Amino acid sequence: MTDLDAATSERATLETAPTRYIEGDGIRFAYRQLGPSTGTPLVLLQHFSGNIDAWDPAVVNALASDRSVIAFDNAGVGRSTGKTPDNVVAMARDAVTFLDLLGFSKVDLLGYSLGGCVAQQIAPEHSSLVRKLILVGTAPQGGEEHLLAVLEEAFSHTEAPDPRLPLFFTQSAASQAAGKAFLDRVYTRKEDRDIDNGSAVTDPQAKALITWCATPDPEHALLRAIEQPSLVVSGSHDTMLPAGNAYAMFKAMSNAQLILYPDSGxxxxxxxxxxxxxxARAFLDA
Structure with missing residues (x-):
């Protein structure tokens, strides 16, 4: 990155940052980089069906106030080329390819939902690369998932302005109000928005998530292999990947903290x- 690019990134927000591209291993990855270039970069691994503009600017911009934050589209997602894999192992491989292309020798990972599964796959295999993990709304191998049922329920709410309102938030007035504020924030960017690739992304991603949770790991071997400090986060009423997953992960991991948020999905x-x-900042800075 040039000095001009670095200065642009430091001033940028998720809503204003230019979408950049880097290519390798037959994939042209789309990404945005925010915040100062000092310290350990925080790389965001996105949820099922999500792209760069599905992240909440209130989260990304605040995290980038004192560290480099990178939001990117993995293979086949959004403006990245290639084919979306139907398994977590291949998704992790593609994400590591992206990190290698950026020349990072040490990163922190924030994996959300499906992205949290990808982060779990990366961390033990690349222990010298990953410093710390934040795992949000996710599940271990063999964990509990209700992806298809929850999606069907969410899309049945035809009165909702966006399926994420019933999908991500509880039915309480406070949670619904927070959901509407979230939707206002994610649609703030009007120019150069990321693109939705439809079933070419959602079909293989659904298979990957369902297969991950259907793969038994009764001894939690993968989680026990993660030695990095980890912060496990869940909503109290997450219907897609229930909070019991977070507690199971916390118990199995050797160096994890657990946070459960009230009245939230x-x-x-x-x-x-x-x-x-x-x-998250306190955890990363500790």
């Missing part, structure tokens, strides 16, 4: 964004 980090950012 799969989008707990967006509903409680100020608290989440303060706790």
């Amino acid at each position: 799969h989008g707990a980090l967006f509903q409680h964004h100020s608290l989440f950012v303060s706790q």
